[in-house]
Amino acid sequence: MTNRRMPRVLRRVIFAGLLALAGCAGRPEGVLVPSGKVAPGVSTVDLLVATTRAPSRVPGVLFSGERGSDIELREIVVSIPPGGKRKVGQVQWPTKLPADPEKDFATVSVEPLDAARAGRVWLDRNLPKSRRVLVFVHGFNNRYEDAVYRFAQIVHDSKTDAAPVIFTWPSRASIFDYSYDKESTNYSRDALEELLRAVVAKPEVGEVTVMAHSMGTWLAVETLRQMAIRDGRVPKKIQQVILASPDLDVDVFGQQLRAIGEPRPHFTLFVSRDDRALTLSRRISGNVDRLGQINPAEEPYRSMLEKQGITVLDLTALKSGDRLNHGKFAESPEVVRLIGNRLIDGQTVTDSEVGLGERLGAVALGTAQTVGSAASIVVSTPIAVFDPVTRKNYDDQWRRLGNSVEDTTVTAVGQ
Incomplete structure (x- = not known):
């Protein structure tokens, strides 16, 4: 397809995507090389990171965008610059290495974990008194370090009272590898199910919230659907499901909900009708509405949401620094605080x-x-x-x- 024949809106979205990627081009490679120390005045976030990515030979990259044969686990501690040195919602990437923890996100430690013992050992040390666990699934076009630092930012800024677990699947981090990334989510369903089952099986865990972004919402909902078909319902401990900018075909989502059945976790959606990344997804997916772009006040979605008991937060009028308007849920101070103060807590x-x-x-x-x-x-x-x-x-x-x-x-x- 020549540039002249390409639809104008598609050209604009691709161009915006290239600009967004260009903004990442200046980052140094290897930000996950651990410093081994915590600088005075910084905050730290201790994450359990599970992945189906293949290991990388590059120091500080850890895992590539290719598919691995087994689920791999790491405990990664990330330091966040002191208050007043950054805005809530921002990931401050280092411009050079080693990172300056006074100004940048920095990696304190990276520890490999044995899959058989990881849940027991890490959760024993990190499960709060609330007994809640937050499992995050990142979206399309994410490197391993992108997912780790973004989730560390969400956990820190939301002040969530939950043990933070992230599942990162094989993404090549290119807007031209949409199909590869989509198949990688399908590739990772069994591994995410394995992780969720390990978490809910621990007696000390009381509640689990699953939060997913963009294409990761497909992986999250498909995994819950798979668990419900296998067991007759989603495990009771999984009580909240938060879908941010869901890159889901609305018709398929309706079928997924039917397969999940009742009783099921409470679903909360973050949508934005100006989400340009979902505009691209809609174009290449048969022009069927994406769940993350619906207007919840209009039919047929209004009746469907009421019938299913789904809460929707419409962020269309919210401004963000994201050129694609695809990451508002993580960049808005009001929204990230709402996630920590209300949604993960299970409150209306x-x-x-x-x-x-x-x-x-x-x-x-x-x-x-x-x-x-x-x-x-x-x-x-x-x-x-x-x-x-x-x-x-x-x-x-x-x-x-x-x-x-x-x-x-x-x-x-x-x-």
Whole structure:
């Protein structure tokens, strides 16, 4: 296909992707060479890292984008610069090595772990009093070190009270290897299932949250579907599933939910209609809507979300430094704090937790589309929440009061 014949929107998305990659070109290779020491004043994050990638011979790279034959585990400690030296949501990559821990993310230690003992030994040392575990699955176009440092940032900035575990699958970290990456997620389903089963089998673990981004959401949901088919349901300890910018065909997601069945974990979605990476995915996937780009307040998605009890946070109006608008969930201070303070804790997300104000609840839940001028409020809010549970409470109140949706919303906005 020549450049002239390529659709304009596709050219723009690919160009933006190349710009994003160009921003990574100046990073030094080998950032995972451990320093062996913790600098004064820095914070540290202790991660359990599981991967299906093939080992790399390059020091400090550890694993490549090719597929390995077995699941490999590492304990990696990452240091985060002191407060005031970085913005919440940022991964500060070193411009040269060794990294300056006063300004950069730095690797403190890397320890290989035996797969048979890793869960027991690492969790014994890192399981908090909450007894929660957070398992993160990264997305498309990620190197091993990308996934490790980004998850360390999420864990640190969210202040999550959970033991952090990351599963990283073989990605070649190129926008031109979309198909390879997609097949790598399929390749990794059994390994992710093995990891999840090892975590939930530990008696001391009380709750597990699975959080996935982009193409990693396909891997996460497919693995849960596989577990449900095998056992009749998803393990009870897996109580929360957070899908950020899900690169999922909406029709396929509906089938996956049916296969997972009931009872199932509570699903929360982060969506953004200006996600340019998902625009590209949609183009090369038959022009079927991607789950991460839906408008939760419009049909047919509104009814489907209400029926399935799925909470959606619409980040469309939220600005970020990501050229593709694909990583807002990790870069926004409000969102990463919400993840740690509410979602992993299993609490219901309502408008009051994301700064919309209690009186705008009906608008934030998507009803403004039916009340004329009030619709502009949805556009101006950074985060719009579609929470079926909260919405039902509002609807019940309105019915008891005998007022119309329009009258009640106008009154609430005008107070």
